[in-house]
Amino acid sequence: MTTQDPVADDPAYATALDTAERLLGFRLERFLGAGPGEPDNAEDFKRIATIHAFGDVWPRTDHLDTRTRALVSVTIAATLGVLEPLRGQLRIALHSGATREEIVEVFLQVAAYAGVARAFDGYQIAAQVFAEAAES
Structure with missing residues (x-):
């Protein structure tokens, strides 16, 4: 179509x-x-x-606000190891009011439940997005 x-x-x-x-x-x-x-x-x-x-x-905010939905999405993308989608989810989280500290806590949770290696892979993308946000 x-x-x-x-x-x-x-x-x-x-x-x-x-x-x-x-x-x-x-x-x-x-x-x-x-x-x-x-x-x-x-x-x-x-x-x-x-x-x-x-x-x-994303517009469904009656039960989960956008910030919470963004943190959940970061967690899912990091756990799955889908790094380019993770980059977008991190941008959404930052644009939705999540702090860098909250995002680091997400990676601690990913490390505990999905593995440290997976968390480190994802956190490398987070560090890039943090740097990109600091430049803009």
Whole structure:
């Protein structure tokens, strides 16, 4: 279902992209188009995933506020060892009011329950994001 302008054609997608920008501090569009060698439906996957995460899940603040949801997401990404998504989750956590100290505590928890090696891998990404935030 690839269209000429998926954002203009899908208000839910546009809203999700706006939410992502608010949480991350930058627009996602540059990451969402089909790249060289990707099939036509790659854009559909990226659009659907974006709508689900940033349109359906992140706005749910009745029971978990955005800051808490961000810390949970950092924990999950670090535990799974998905380092590029972790980078985004760390940015969201910082933009949502989580402190660097709270994020370090998350890595202590990851070390205790998912392993020290996994926590150190993730913390290297956190240190990069902390430095990036200090520069801006």
